[in-house]
Amino acid sequence: MARSLWQNAGAASSLRAVVGYLAIACALAVAATTAAGAAEPAVVVPPPALDPAPPSSAGPQSIVLAGGCFWGMQAVYQHTKGVTAAVSGYAGGAKNAARYELVSTGTTGHAESEQVTFDPRQISLGKILQIYFSVAHNPTELNYQGPDAGSQYRSEIFYANAEQKRVAEAYIAQLDKAHVFAEPIVTKVGTLPGFYRAEEYHQDFAVRHPDYPYIVFNDLPKVENLKRLFPAYYRKAPVTVLASSKQTQ
Numbered sequence: 001m002a003r004s005l006w007q008n009a010g011a012a013s014s015l016r017a018v019v020g021y022l023a024i025a026c027a028l029a030v031a032a033t034t035a036a037g038a039a040e041p042a043v044v045v046p047p048p049a050l051d052p053a054p055p056s057s058a059g060p061q062s063i064v065l066a067g068g069c070f071w072g073m074q075a076v077y078q079h080t081k082g083v084t085a086a087v088s089g090y091a092g093g094a095k096n097a098a099r100y101e102l103v104s105t106g107t108t109g110h111a112e113s114e115q116v117t118f119d120p121r122q123i124s125l126g127k128i129l130q131i132y133f134s135v136a137h138n139p140t141e142l143n144y145q146g147p148d149a150g151s152q153y154r155s156e157i158f159y160a161n162a163e164q165k166r167v168a169e170a171y172i173a174q175l176d177k178a179h180v181f182a183e184p185i186v187t188k189v190g191t192l193p194g195f196y197r198a199e200e201y202h203q204d205f206a207v208r209h210p211d212y213p214y215i216v217f218n219d220l221p222k223v224e225n226l227k228r229l230f231p232a233y234y235r236k237a238p239v240t241v242l243a244s245s246k247q248t249q
Contacts, residue, residue: 043133050126060117078206082119083123092190094108129171
């Protein structure tokens, strides 16, 4: 609800309307996060047993990950060494339904997702997934994360090829067998029918609005957990969508 109000505020034509929407959104964000607790706690998970090394000539790779609000997912991977781009978007549904106001209804089949592009010479697919299961989200929550509820906040890995599928499924089986989490992992593993970039006001949201209550309570702690649990893969300066777009031009 608070995030929908932010969208309306961005489209409002008058300063008074913007201020009003933001006041309501901030109050709702604080209330929601207080009621549900702050960010999902990080869990120490072992690295995947199956994590094949890529060929020495391998170029950049991408995988699409869904795990709650894409603001937090993006923030985590923007601070991860070896990631060259982290773009928020929608996956799992049709192209014509890939709009925030529609996805937010939970009826489109889409999940808020992050397209993570990385250099396999610096970070492996397995490490990307270890961070995903450890600090980016809670993989035992079915169709919700923290204060956000609905199928659009589900946990799902959208693989791009057979090897990504094999690594993801093997890792989930490994973690479940080891009883790393108190509850079973509910993360889905599915093909990627298409990834549709989210609206520009969603991109780099945590970087541009670090004081926004939702970010403070839910997402900045995830970045701190990345720094604490994966110090070798943490970078202080995030790679933003704007910066990564310039690099590919």
